[in-house]
Amino acid sequence: MNEDGQISWKNEKKFIKALKKGDEWAYRRLYRDFAPKIGSFAKTYFGTDDVDDIVQEVMFRVFKGIKKFKGNSSLSTWIYRITMNVCNTYYEKYKKKNEKVFSVETDDTEDIEVDIPDKETDVQKEVESEILYEKINKALEKLPERDRVLIKLRDIDELSYQEIADILNIPEGTVKSRLHNARKLFQKILKEEGIV
Numbered sequence: 001m002n003e004d005g006q007i008s009w010k011n012e013k014k015f016i017k018a019l020k021k022g023d024e025w026a027y028r029r030l031y032r033d034f035a036p037k038i039g040s041f042a043k044t045y046f047g048t049d050d051v052d053d054i055v056q057e058v059m060f061r062v063f064k065g066i067k068k069f070k071g072n073s074s075l076s077t078w079i080y081r082i083t084m085n086v087c088n089t090y091y092e093k094y095k096k097k098n099e100k101v102f103s104v105e106t107d108d109t110e111d112i113e114v115d116i117p118d119k120e121t122d123v124q125k126e127v128e129s130e131i132l133y134e135k136i137n138k139a140l141e142k143l144p145e146r147d148r149v150l151i152k153l154r155d156i157d158e159l160s161y162q163e164i165a166d167i168l169n170i171p172e173g174t175v176k177s178r179l180h181n182a183r184k185l186f187q188k189i190l191k192e193e194g195i196v
Contacts, residue, residue: 147182
């Protein structure tokens with residue numbers, strides 16, 4: 001990982017070249033490095049753990065489209081864009097089937113940071129840490145999808161504002177403004193849940 005939280009390879013151009021040539025090691029490494037991040041993003045987007053189909057679809061599109069990748073953005077940004085597109089497609093399918101998708105009205109409060117304690121060998125602390133982690137995830141699921149995605153990309157995946165702007169195809173200022181509002185709402189939910 002680099003300082004922006006992005007997966008980095010020593011020489012991304014050589015890595016992309018290996019992917020374009022179809023080198024098996026490159027595909028294995030890409031899957032190993034990105035499948036968990038795609039799954040985590042999709043879980044945040046939909047508020048569910050059942051995201052295997054999305055991960056497979058994203059990887060399929062990456063494998064299919066890598067030869068057309070021109071390098072106008074980083075490989076990470078390109079993959080996040082594909083993930084966003086796949087999530088949007090699945091969202092539309094769910095909407096058509098009238099399946100429940102999270103939607104919460106926004107509200108204003110103050111910003112707050114929530115630290116998830118590191119797991120330690122002490123069983124009680126580990127259990128407490130796991131419970132807190134679950135509570136924070138449940139609180140995150142109460143956010144509207146757009147807010148969850150912003151918090152996931154910035155505060156969990158630690159992407160830069162510019163990277164998020166590129167992924168979502170919106171101005172960097174809009175990212176900052178929306179993220180500010182998302183954090184306010186998240187703080188309100190955390191307070192209501194008694195987490196902070």
